[in-house]
Amino acid sequence: MGFQLQREELLSGEQLQSMLAENPARAAQAILLAAKQGILEGQALLGQILLEGQGIERDEGLAFRWFGIAAQGGHVMARNMLGRCLEHGWGCTADERAAAGHYRMAAQAGLDWGLYNYANLLATGRGVVQDQHAAFALYQEAAHLGHAKSMNLLGRYLEDGRYCPADSRAAWNWYERSAHAGDFRGQFSHAAVLAERGNIExxxxWLECALAIGNLKFLRVSRAALLEAKEPSIRAMSDVYQARINTLLNKAL
Incomplete structure (x- = not known):
């Protein structure tokens, strides 16, 4: 006999997310049923678990299709995820210009991730005409919505001062907020400020926190920066970062 759920069990996105954490395979069945019944949150979540292979066989092409269905129904995060797929070529041909269009729509709807992703393209000129001032404004908007990665990038703009009035104190505040919100780059930025102020401990x-959750690209760049540190104990962290890099590389083999 097949797995069955009543329709009312499928209406809460929070319930489905909780199920994913507790029992991915069971949650995947519930999400699939919800998606087929036309529930937007189920359609968007189905795209996500198909993309990640969480409780279900990974299928990027099918994930892209379900994100499209949910986006057409008005699901803003699914619209953002269509952009992600198009930016990176997940289940489709990479198309940064098309990705920018979806990010723009998600940003206009006020989604923090849409604001962040669209800002990234504007900052780098990928798929759109480069516009650092517009990128700054979008990072600022996302940061005020509580988006951790945008907080760190807003801090960089404020510290740099090329595309907005320089404000080191505000920059340091955003680094700290980003660190506490869980962004590993924000944690590294905050650590740099603390070291500069003499708070080595x-x-x-915070360097340990960033080390625990940072990705391989971040760890490599950060290790190079640590090698330039004046404080010996900070400089010694480069060896710890290298050990973590080696661990991640070995796992990938």
């Missing part, structure tokens, strides 16, 4: 603690 605090800096080391």
């Amino acid at each position: 605090g800096a080391l603690q």
Whole structure:
């Protein structure tokens, strides 16, 4: 006998997310049923678990299709995920210009991730005409919505001062907020400020936090920066970062 759920069990996105954490395979069946019944949150979540292979066989092409269905129904995060797929070529031909269009729509709807992703394209000129001032404004909007990665990038713009009035104090505040919100780049930025202020113990603690969750690209760039540190204990963290890099590389083999 097949797995069955009542329709009312499928209406809560929070319930489905909770199920994913507890029992991915069971949640995948519930999400699939919800998606087929036309429930937007189920359609968007089905795209996500297909993209990640969470509780279901990974299928990027099918994920792209379900994101499209949910986006057509008005699901803003699914619209953002269509952009992600098009930017990176997940289940489709990469098309940064098309990705920018979807990010723009998600940003206009006020989605923090849409604001962030569209800002990234504007900042780098991928798929759109480069516009650092517009990127700054979008990062700022996303940061005020609580988006951790945007907080760190807003801090960089404020510290740099080329596309907005320079404000080091505000930049440091955003780095700290980003760190506490869980962004590993924000944690590294905050650690750098603490080290500059002479709080070496605090800096080391945040470097450890960034080390635990940072991706391979971040770790490599960060290790190079640590090698240039004046404080010996901070500089010694480069060896710890290298060890973590080696671990991640070995896992990938």
